[in-house]
Amino acid sequence: RNFGGYSFARATYAQDKVGFYEMQTLYDTCQKFDNIEFYNEWFVTSIIHDGQRFCGITAIELSSGNFYSFKAKALIIATGGAGRLYSFSTYALASTPDGLDMAFRAGMALKDMEFVQFHPTGILPSGILITEGARGEGGYLLNKDGERFMKRYAPSKLELASRDVVSRAMMTEISEGRGFKHETGVDCLKLDLRHLGKELIIRKLPAIREISLKFSGVDPSNEPIDVRPVCHYMMGGIHTNIDGATEIQGVWAAGEVACNSVHGANRLGANSTAECLVWGKITGELAANYILDGKPPPPFPLHLVATEEKRIYDGIFRGTGSVNPYEVRQELSEIMNEKAYVFRNERDLAEGLKKVRELRQKSWKHVDDKANEYNTNFTNVMELDSMFRVAEVILVGAIERKESRGAHARTDYPDRDDKNFLHHTLAYYDTKEPILKTHPVTITKYKPVERKY
Numbered sequence: 001r002n003f004g005g006y007s008f009a010r011a012t013y014a015q016d017k018v019g020f021y022e023m024q025t026l027y028d029t030c031q032k033f034d035n036i037e038f039y040n041e042w043f044v045t046s047i048i049h050d051g052q053r054f055c056g057i058t059a060i061e062l063s064s065g066n067f068y069s070f071k072a073k074a075l076i077i078a079t080g081g082a083g084r085l086y087s088f089s090t091y092a093l094a095s096t097p098d099g100l101d102m103a104f105r106a107g108m109a110l111k112d113m114e115f116v117q118f119h120p121t122g123i124l125p126s127g128i129l130i131t132e133g134a135r136g137e138g139g140y141l142l143n144k145d146g147e148r149f150m151k152r153y154a155p156s157k158l159e160l161a162s163r164d165v166v167s168r169a170m171m172t173e174i175s176e177g178r179g180f181k182h183e184t185g186v187d188c189l190k191l192d193l194r195h196l197g198k199e200l201i202i203r204k205l206p207a208i209r210e211i212s213l214k215f216s217g218v219d220p221s222n223e224p225i226d227v228r229p230v231c232h233y234m235m236g237g238i239h240t241n242i243d244g245a246t247e248i249q250g251v252w253a254a255g256e257v258a259c260n261s262v263h264g265a266n267r268l269g270a271n272s273t274a275e276c277l278v279w280g281k282i283t284g285e286l287a288a289n290y291i292l293d294g295k296p297p298p299p300f301p302l303h304l305v306a307t308e309e310k311r312i313y314d315g316i317f318r319g320t321g322s323v324n325p326y327e328v329r330q331e332l333s334e335i336m337n338e339k340a341y342v343f344r345n346e347r348d349l350a351e352g353l354k355k356v357r358e359l360r361q362k363s364w365k366h367v368d369d370k371a372n373e374y375n376t377n378f379t380n381v382m383e384l385d386s387m388f389r390v391a392e393v394i395l396v397g398a399i400e401r402k403e404s405r406g407a408h409a410r411t412d413y414p415d416r417d418d419k420n421f422l423h424h425t426l427a428y429y430d431t432k433e434p435i436l437k438t439h440p441v442t443i444t445k446y447k448p449v450e451r452k453y
C-alpha cells in the first residue's frame with residue numbers, strides 16, 4: 001500500500017487494522033515463553049541509578065496501591081509517545097509523557113522534542129485517526145470550492161505528499177478561507193472516499209468506515225469525512241545512540257519513547273512499528289548480553305526510593321489544593337494545540353510557554369480519591385505532573401529552533417537553516433527550567449536536501 005512521501009508502495013498491511021494484528025501477534029508470541037513475566041497494571045514512577053549505572057525502578061501495583069522498588073540489572077524503556085499533551089490527538093488516553101519524564105528527571109536528555117507530527121486526517125470532533133491508507137487507496141482532500149487543493153502544493157504526490165506537507169497545505173487552505181466549518185465550530189476540510197465505492201471501502205478500509213459511522217455519523221461511501229490535522233507522533237524522545245543506549249549504563253530506550261533519530265524531523269507512515277521491531281531486537285539483545293556479562297550490580301541507592309516516595313505521596317497524593325486537575329489537564333492540552341500546532345511563531349510559542357508556566361503554579365496537586373485499589377485519580381495527577389515538564393521541553397525547543405525543518409514549521413523563519421540549526425536539541429532536567437544543549441547530527445549516505453513533490 002502507498003503511504004505519504006513514499007516513492008513506491010512499500011507498506012505491508014492487514015486491512016486498516018495493522019496495529020491490532022501486530023499487538024495480537026506480539027502478545028501471542030510472548031505467551032509461548034515461560035520466562036517472560038508480565039507485570040500488568042503497574043505504574044512505574046521513577047528510574048533509580050547511581051549517577052552512572054542503572055540500579056532499578058520504583059512502581060505502584062495498581063490493584064493494591066502498594067509502592068515497590070525493583071532492583072534490576074538492565075532496563076529498556078518502551079513507554080511510547082505522549083500525544084495526549086495535545087487536546088486534538090489520535091493517541092490513547094494513557095499516552096502521557098510519564099516515561100519520557102522519568103528518564104528526564106533521572107538526568108537523561110530528551111532530544112528533538114519540538115518535532116511533533118500532525119497527521120492530516122483526524123476525524124471531527126474526536127480526533128480519532130483516519131489512516132493514511134484511506135488516501136493510499138485513492139481518497140482525495142477537498143476544500144470548500146470542491147477543489148482537490150493538494151495539486152497546488154504537491155503536484156506530483158498530491159494527497160500522498162509527506163504528512164507535514166499535507167497538514168501545512170490544509171492549514172493554509174483554512175487560514176485563507178477555503179475550509180469548512182464543522183458543526184462544533186471547528187475549521188476542517190473534507191476527505192472524499194465516495195469514488196472508491198462501497199465494496200472496496202468495506203473490504204480494505206472497514207475500520208475507517210466503522211469509525212466514521214460511529215464517531216461522526218457519516219458513511220464514507222455516501223458522504224465525505226470532516227478532517228483536520230491532529231497530533232499523531234513524536235519524532236523526539238529519550239536521547240539514545242544508534243543502538244538505543246541512553247546516557248545511563250544499563251538503560252536502553254526503544255520505540256516511540258526513544259529518539260535514535262531514525263525518523264529525522266518527520267516520520268513517514270508505517271515506519272514507527274518497523275522501528276519498534278528493529279530497535280526492540282537491537283536493545284533486547286544488548287540488554288540481555290549486558291546482564292549475561294555478569295558484572296556485579298552497583299549498591300542500590302535506597303535513599304532515592306525514599307525521595308521518590310516523598311515526591312509522589314507527600315507532593316501529590318497528600319497534596320492539598322483546590323483546583324480541579326482534570327480541568328488543568330484539559331487547559332494544558334488546549335494551550336499546546338493552540339500555540340505549538342502545525343504552524344508556529346515566536347509570539348505564540350512564548351505566550352504558550354508563559355501560559356503553561358502560570359497554569360503549573362495553580363494548586364492542582366491533590367488527589368480527592370483516597371482509595372488504594374485502582375486509584376486512577378492518583379495516576380492521572382501524576383501524569384499531569386509529567387505533562388507540565390515535557391510540554392515545557394517542547395515549547396522551549398520550538399522557541400529555540402528559529403528555522404523550519406520537517407514537522408517544525410515557523411512562519412517567522414520559513415526556511416531550513418543548516419548553517420545555524422543542523423543539530424539536535426537536547427533538554428536536560430533542572431528544577432527551574434530545562435537546560436538546552438545541542439548535539440551534532442550524524443550525516444552518512446543521504447545529505448539533507450529540499451523536499452519537492
Ligand SMILES: Cc1cc2nc3c(=O)[nH]c(=O)nc-3n(C[C@H](O)[C@H](O)[C@H](O)COP(=O)(O)OP(=O)(O)OC[C@H]3O[C@@H](n4cnc5c(N)ncnc54)[C@H](O)[C@@H]3O)c2cc1C
Pocket residue numbers: 018019042043044045078079080081090091092094095098099129232233254255256257269270271272273274276
Ligand atoms: C491511531 C494510531 C495509528 C497508528 N498507526 C500506525 C501505523 O499504521 N504504522 C506505524 O508504523 N505506526 C503507527 N502509529 C504509531 C505507532 O503505533 C506507535 O508509534 C507505536 O505503537 C509505539 O509503540 P511503543 O511500543 O513504542 O509504545 P506504545 O505502544 O504506546 O506502548 C507503551 C506502553 O507503555 C506503557 N506505559 C507508559 N507509561 C507507563 C508507566 N509509567 N508505567 C507502566 N507502563 C507504562 C503503556 O501503557 C503502553 O502499554 C499509529 C499511532 C496511532 C496513535
